[in-house]
Amino acid sequence: MEGIVSALNSVIWSPALIYLCLGAGLFYSIMTRFVQIRLFKEMLRLLFKGKPDNDGISSFQALAVALAGRVGMGNIAGVAAAIGFGGPGAVFWMWIVAFLGASTAYVESTLGQIYKERDVITGEYRGGPAYYFERALGQKWYGILFAISSIIACGIFLPGVQANGVVNAVAQVTGEGTMMNFMGMDVGSSRLIALAIILLVLGFIIFGGIKRIANFAEYAVPFMAVGYIVLAILIMFTNFSKVPEVFGMIIGDAFTAQAGFGAAIGWGVKRGIYSNEAGQGTGPHAAAAAAVDHPSQQGLVQAFSVYVDTLLVCSATAFMILSTGMYNIQGTLPDGQFIVQNVAADIEINSPSFTQMAMESVYGTFGDSFIAIAVFFFAFTTILAYYYIAEVNISYLTRSMGKGASKTGTFLVKVVIMIMVAYGALNSSGYIWGLGDVGVGLMAWLNIVGIIVIFFVAKPTLTMLKDYEAQLKAGGGTSEKRFVFDPKKFGIKNATYWEERYKQTVESNRKNDLK
Structure with missing residues (x-):
């Protein structure tokens, strides 16, 4: 199985996908006139604007749910793997794919808002690539293909990566504990206890729907992210004299990489996409669930989440690892040698170990334990986001089959995702990361190709951006003048939610005028 996964990865993550991700980001940056820079101030303003309604969540909650998906093992173990396999220069390419990918995130999330709809059973807002491929392109088969791929990726392939990182982090702190035979595998009691806690809390939250997921993510994600970044900054101050050296390593190694120019780009882009998910097609699901006045608003908020x-x-993780020297760089040298070896050769690269060792070198056992806690929250909230994405796509596939089919499909996803969490937690991390990469790659191929085709067919996102900027210039966003969006005015078809909303706005204004 590990050989099959490796072979699939070599095909899916060929140089073609690496340069497609970079090329799409550059293309949309130029087309939007670098919206990720021009409207940065507006991104910040929008974060705390808007309130949830009965059927949707607020902009900040949508940001939190999206960040729950983006901020996970990719930020802790993924960065370590990028450095361990691609050298310090891989961090530079993570930055590049994030900067360019912010424009891709704007495009896909705006599309998610334009073509969202109300779930016929729950009444909640639903949207994402499957919906906009069907409605914008008129190609339902492509929407079905993406929905199936995302259910496989987010429901089967990806949850195990997050769970694997959690149990590895716990074992790094507590040790393996008493070895036990569990379903034919020798597993430490510490790993089993960590897994049991994950499954109990996960089951409680995912059976509560998007509102419960959003409420949990709204508090857990910002709290852990801020705490993590603060400790990383303190490490930078502790090793302040090494900051210029670290920058020099990252920039210099990006082009004359001791790990190889191709390795730096390949691992930087792969782990960058895995981490920030720009172009992968996951962000639009959370974006579509938000209650906003204009589709571009969630596009801008989701672009900010990539930053x-x-x-x-x-970046916090990278500076911790590089400034403390707690890393190895795996090469192709014989006899298991490393290009750079600063720590023990048996330290797992595809794990949080480098990050934990960096924290421990400054904060002692507290640092080690803090990373284990951070990994738990980051990974756990990411599993929640994966579940929500799988649920949305189940709803898409079963929306015309009746309430029974939808409920059955959703229940099965909950069961499967919990099984895969257990499977991923107890298997080899290298194999589990390989499965995750297959899932990310499948979704990225389908989504990026699809949104590029949509651009040449209709250009709805550029139209939305121009309309939003025009309304912003005219004073939109104030209590006296709210943003409005009429899809028919711009020739945008099948945006049924927004068509109905605009009719209601016109009718409400007419009644107010009569009063």
Whole structure:
């Protein structure tokens, strides 16, 4: 099985996908005139604007749910793997894919808002790539293909990566504990206890729906992210004299990489996409659930979430690891040698170990334990986000089959995701990361190709951006003048939610005028 997964990865994550991700980000940055820079101030303003309604969540909650998906093992173990396999220069390419990917995130999340709909059973807002491929392109088969791929990726392949990181982090702190035979595997009691806690809390939250997920993520994600970044900054101050050296390593190694130019780009982009998910098609699901006045608002908020994920959290991890020297760089040299070896050769690269060792070198056992706690919250909230994405796509596939089919499909996803959490937690991390990469790659291929085709067919996101900027210039966003969006005015078809909303707005204004 491990050989099959490795072979699939070599095909899916060929240089073609690496350069497609970078190329799409550059293309949309140019087309939007670098919206990720021009409207940065507006991104910050929107974070705390808007309130949830009966069927949707607030902009900040949508950001938190999206960050729950983005901020996870990719930020702690993923950065370590990028450095361990691609050298310090891989961090530079993570930055590049984040900067360019912010424009891709704007595009896909705006599309998610434009073509969202109300769930016929729950009444909640639903949207994502499957919906906009069907409605914008008129290609339902492509929407079904993406929905199936995302259910496989987010329901089967990806949850195990997060759970694996949690149990590895716990074992790093507590030791393996008493070895036990569990379902034919020799597993330490510490890992089993960590797994049991994950499953209990996960079951409680996912059976509560998007509102419960959003409420949990709204508090857990910012709290842990801020705490993590603060400790990382303190490490930077402790090793302040090494900061210029670390920058020099990252920039210099990006082009003359001791790990190889191709390795730096490949691992930087792969782990960058895994971490910030820009272009992967996961962000639009949370974006579509938000109650906003204009589709571009969630596009901008989700673009900002890419910055938070990579430029803040991932950078914090990279500086901790590189400034403390707690890393190895795996090469192709014989006899298991490393290009750079600063720590023991048996330290797992695809794990939080480098990060934990960096924290421990400064904060002692507290640092080690803090990373284990951070990994738990980051990974746990990511599993919640994966569940929500799988649920949305189950709803998409069963929306015309009746309430029974939808409930059955959703229940099965809950069961499967809990099984895969257990499976991933107790298996080899290298194999589990390989499965995760297959899932990310499948979704990225389908989503990026699809949104590029949509651009050449209709250009709805550029139209939305121009309309939003025009309303912003005219004073939109104040209590006296709210943003409005009429899809028919711009020739956008099948945006049924927004068509109905605009009719209601017009009718409400007419009644107010009569009064």
